[in-house]
């Protein structure tokens with residue numbers, strides 16, 4: 001079994017790794033006292049024992065073990081009935097911010113952010129999309145200017161060292177972001193902003209960690225098709241970000257953002273599921289429980305979707321295994337594309353199967369949920385929420401472009417704005 005890198009822990013291979021992890025997990029589980037009530041101390045102890053994400057380095061919640069070995073720890077702890085970190089509530093932190101911080105963060109940033117991110121003490125959100133920059137994310141307008149450099153200034157380097165040592169001036173950020181899931185619960189955000197309008201659009205972006213409690217951050221709810229306000233528009237006015245909260249070099253934000261986006265697609269489409277898990281589960285259960293709803297035509301469609309769901313589940317399993325050997329590549333786009341289409345077709349079948357009943361909708365209250373709960377609500381919610389699956393994390397059209405260009409090697413779309421300075425692009 002492959003090692004995770006130079007920080008690899010004291011592991012041999014194969015079963016030896018498994019047995020070692022099981023022993024460590026069992027020892028940790030013995031430390032949990034249900035009478036404690038608050039699981040925070042236990043979650044911190046789990047992180048410190050390296051059993052949070054075992055493929056992370058020692059000292060950062062991991063043991064440098066193979067990524068696939070996480071399953072062993074999760075199984076052991078679940079069987080012991082200990083609390084987990086409620087991953088659904090902190091999906092953006094776990095799935096997107098953490099791998100980016102691990103890859104591009106300084107040692108100080110990793111030490112500061114990863115532990116409370118994993119335990120759920122600090123929730124993260126993603127300030128990427130803007131009203132005029134979604135699919136064309138690199139066209140974003142939000143500006144980050146070194147304090148004292150003035151908004152007309154080009155890059156940022158001329159006003160400071162940009163070496164992340166803490167000596168460089170702060171950044172002042174102004175702009176608007178949109179569709180920001182969970183911003184109302186977040187302590188931190190991963191943020192991309194334009195630091196140099198004088199160079200081509202992909203080159204003038206830098207990547208920051210933004211404090212959502214800064215007085216210049218204004219979070220306003222956006223109600224969506226489900227009735228909930230799961231996401232927000234976020235106005236940034238004179239938000240001060242220390243240079244020590246920059247991830248990666250000045251002007252290198254686009255490269256850093258690729259790590260976030262590739263991980264996002266795997267996080268959305270690559271969740272580990274049991275057979276007949278995910279969206280197909282409630283429909284299959286309904287089919288078994290309500291024979292009066294069945295027709296031969298619906299039977300045929302259900303079986304077709306069941307097979308597709310199983311193929312997608314196994315495909316996700318394979319990509320997760322490939323991940324053990326490195327960072328996610330464009331294959332994650334295929335997963336996310338398949339997941340989105342399937343979720344929409346399966347939830348459509350569920351509503352159709354229910355007939356008139358399927359048209360009823362349980363709750364239109366504009367609640368501000370902590371996470372997306374596909375299975376705690378009715379078929380109508382699943383049907384409406386699944387519509388967002390083909391938009392969030394890159395639309396299905398954009399993912400097809402990525403697969404065409406980067407997986408199949410087909411000719412690229414013409415891009416006339418690639419080499420011109422961002423400030424000269426028509427808007």
Ligand SMILES: Cc1cc2nc3c(=O)[nH]c(=O)nc-3n(C[C@H](O)[C@H](O)[C@H](O)COP(=O)(O)OP(=O)(O)OC[C@H]3O[C@@H](n4cnc5c(N)ncnc54)[C@H](O)[C@@H]3O)c2cc1C
Nearest residue numbers: 126127128129134135179180181388391392393394395397
């Ligand atoms: C539920 C949900 C949660 C989200 N959460 C977040 C979040 O937390 N943080 C965040 O930053 N963003 C978030 N988003 C935003 C999401 O990333 C964007 O909506 C998405 O990237 C599309 O951008 P857009 O909405 O501006 O659409 P546009 O980019 O304007 O696209 C409009 C249409 O044109 C098509 N299109 C555009 N360009 C091309 C092209 N080159 N080729 C073919 N077709 C094209 C698109 O596929 C789409 O159908 C979320 C979105 C949803 C639905």
